[in-house]
Amino acid sequence: MKIIADCYDIQHLDDYLNCGIDRLILSPPTTSIRPVRVFDMSEIKNMILSIHEKQLEVGFNMLNFMMEETIGEFQDQLLFAKKMQVDAIYFSDMGVYQLAKEIQMENKLIYQPSTLITNSNDASHYLSLGLKNVVLSREITFDDLKRITQKCGGEVVVFGRNPMMHSRRRLLSSYFEFIHQKDQSDEENLYLMEENRDEKMPVFQDETGTHVLSGSTFCLFKEVDQLKNCDFKIEGKGIDEEMMIQASYDLHQILDHTINGIEMFEQYQRKYPKYNINDGFMYKKTSLVKEVL
Amino acid sequence: MSRIELLSPAGDLERLKIAVLYGADAVYIGGKKFSLRSRASNFDLDTIQKGVEFANKHGAHVHVTVNMIPHEDDLEDLEDYLMELEKRGVHAIICASLSVLKAAKRVAPRLEVHVSTQHSTTNSKAVEFWKSQGADRVVLARECDLNEIKMISKKTPLPLEVFIHGGMCISYSGRCTLSNHMTNRDANRGGCAQSCRWKYRMLKEDQFIHDPDCLFSMSSKDMMAACYIQDLIDANVCSLKIEGRMKSLYYVATVIRAYRMLIDRCYEGRVDEAFMSMILDELSRSENRPTSIGFYEGLPKANDQLYGVNGAGVTQEYIASVLEYDEQSQIALIQVKNHFEMKIEVEVFGPKYTKKMVLNDCFDMDGNQIEVANKPMQLLRTKIPFKVEKYDMIRKIVDKTNRNVY
Structure with a gap:
């Protein structure tokens, strides 16, 4: 059972090591989405060497959609990853799988389409393609999550904001243009709040389009010790590095049974009100449709 | 090919x-x-x-x-x-x-x-x-x-x-879970609430930066x-x-x-x-x-x-469907779809034609002449001076300069 998290700053490698992280995810340009930080390829080369030197694994964020004209860039990054012995490549577009298969590195791939791995049949079918792993969707119940991991393993996101929407459009720039305001789409710490609700949902725009994250932070600390046969992922986008390190450390302690997950979950709810910690869809049925409302 | x-x-x-x-x-x-x-x-x-x-x-x-x-x-x-x-x-x-x-x-x-x-x-x-x-x-x-x-x-x-x-x-x-998150309705299982088309305020840190007269939307x-x-x-x-x-x-x-x-x-x-x-x-x-x-x-x-618009409007141009037509008497049985008055200019159309005409008097099934057709699904008879068929439709001719779908 590994703990996987994003790399914010390679200077903090010892901190990552000390909090129990087993795999650090690096985000290269163009091919990544929702990166906590984008590193250029020359930086990444040195980072991989440093991370491997500490006996940690390296993951690559290649979760962006591959458009026809960017196939070459994805191909180059896969070749680079192969040469540098990157341990895991996160992807969400089956075109990336096809490219990886052509250079016999599909066994390094982890499929993370965010919403599409919602049952054990699909998880098994994708794993049977020779993938290293699949990341299970978050909008399923805990019962389903347990059943899927029991049957076929998988990687489970246990902490982070939920990515709710990814549009290829530049929605923030369009809005500022429409209301004749200076384009503030590059600004950090932008939020959306539905007109009748008070949840502050992070929103940002970059070269991959516009992303909306949940205002709440998903936390599975009280459930993790019931999950076997899977790896645990902490997603950094929308949370700061200090929070990520703390959450990794505490997750490690819970898995070691040094601390109690239920208590820790409750403590997080009290201690980090700005993160609005909750258990996401774990105990919610989302099968409602309009007729039955 | x-x-x-x-x-x-x-x-x-x-x-x-x-x-x-x-x-x-x-x-x-x-x-x-x-x-x-x-x-x-x-x-x-x-x-x-x-x-x-x-x-x-x-x-x-x-x-x-x-x-x-x-x-x-x-x-x-x-x-x-x-x-x-x-x-x-x-x-x-x-x-x-x-x-x-x-x-x-x-x-x-x-x-x-x-x-x-x-x-x-x-x-x-x-x-x-x-x-x-x-x-x-x-x-x-x-x-x-x-x-x-x-x-x-x-x-x-x-x-x-x-x-x-x-x-x-x-x-x-x-790849969207907005609907799941905001309404517990799973977009990928038939429940999409189109939360993207709702209106949102926008903040930078804790300061509102949206235009209050035109909220942000992803529509x-x-x-x-x-x-x-x-x-x-x-x-x-x-x-x-x-x-x-x-x-x-x-x-x-x-x-x-x-x-x-x-x-x-x-x-x-x-x-x-x-x-x-x-x-x-x-x-x-x-x-x-x-x-x-x-x-x-x-x-x-x-x-x-x-921005400021949530759904598709209804034009109400479509006023009736043709159910039957008697070529000899030129009387059509039509079904009312939207409100209309008599003697208005309409287009009758089918898969391969469109013809204009002034709508003739309409009569209900008891033979009473109708002044205004305002009961959706009501069956009426009216004269149409050219051949029409079941599934043909009748629509108003709308002056688009004043057309406002919303």
Whole structure:
């Protein structure tokens, strides 16, 4: 059972090591989405060497959609990853799988389409393609999550904001243009709040389009010790590095049974009100449709 | 080379018939199970069979959406269902789950399997993947522009289907959980609440920065790609898809008829400015939101978005359907669809004609003359001085200068 998290700053490698992280995810340009930080390829080369030197694994964020004209860039990054012995490549577009298969590195791939791995049949079918792993969707119940991991393993996101929407459009720039305001789409710490609700949902725009994250932070600390046969992922986008390190450390302690997950979950709810910690869809049925409302 | 397919949505059997009669080569419908668009009046198996029989009689096909992203218990009975679809003559299923694709190939091999746009396929390598898994067609993501569609089509080993008309998800399709999060309704299992089209305030840190008179929204104008049909034919795309299984009879009739005329003219090489203008005018009569060209020319811009508008309005131009016609007496039995007064100028249209006339006096089934038709579904008799047929429609002629759909 590994703990996987994003790399914010390679200077903090010892901190990552000390909090129990087993795999650090690096985000290269163009091919990544929702990166906590984008590193250029020359930086990444040195980072991989440093991370491997500490006996940690390296993951690559290649979760962006591959458009026809960017196939070459994805191909180059896969070749680079192969040469540098990157341990895991996160992807969400089956075109990336096809490219990886052509250079016999599909066994390094982890499929993370965010919403599409919602049952054990699909998880098994994708794993049977020779993938290293699949990341299970978050909008399923805990019962389903347990059943899927029991049957076929998988990687489970246990902490982070939920990515709710990814549009290829530049929605923030369009809005500022429409209301004749200076384009503030590059600004950090932008939020959306539905007109009748008070949840502050992070929103940002970059070269991959516009992303909306949940205002709440998903936390599975009280459930993790019931999950076997899977790896645990902490997603950094929308949370700061200090929070990520703390959450990794505490997750490690819970898995070691040094601390109690239920208590820790409750403590997080009290201690980090700005993160609005909750258990996401774990105990919610989302099968409602309009007729039955 | 076979001609490009015009693929229509249909929410029920009546709309399926209209789609076929007005020129669709194929119609996609949802079954009672495993399908998105829960508000569409989805088809049970017997109705699917009736739809298939009707479509086949007119040389058209029926595709059934099996496109939900199933959760752990949702796959029960899937194989039986797929076998039933095959047995009842369905031509293809549209799916987004690899499990559904594999099950169809295993238990119902005569069904074509089309990979849904829910999978957001944006490149030829992904199409290659779907071919390796046994898929017969891929529906490209609406995020592809015309050049990308052309490039993919040149390299692709599978027939491609693209959207040309209708509503657009703001997110890459199938990857959105806004509805799940905000309403507990799973967009990938038929419950989408279209939360993207709601209004949002915007903050920087804790300061509101939106315009209070025009809140932020993620609502896109509908797509209308009539100007690209010739390009798509030239690009060897196999199917042109209209969005909207929840749209009305009138929408299906007007949109399908317009694209049918346009596609046929493209093949005849006779699309001039006047004809195109007529087609665009015709498409503007349907109940769309305001339209734009989607991604066909690249990233949509500010004026391709909608702010302060949530849904498609209803034009109320469509006032009656023809149910029967007696050629000798020239009396038609019509069914009221929207409010109208007598003696107004109307257009009567069918799949292949449009004629103007002044609406004659109408009489109810007891023979009483009507002053105003204001009871939807009421049956009336009226004289129409030229031959009309069942499924023809009557609409008001609206002065568009004052037209306000919202």
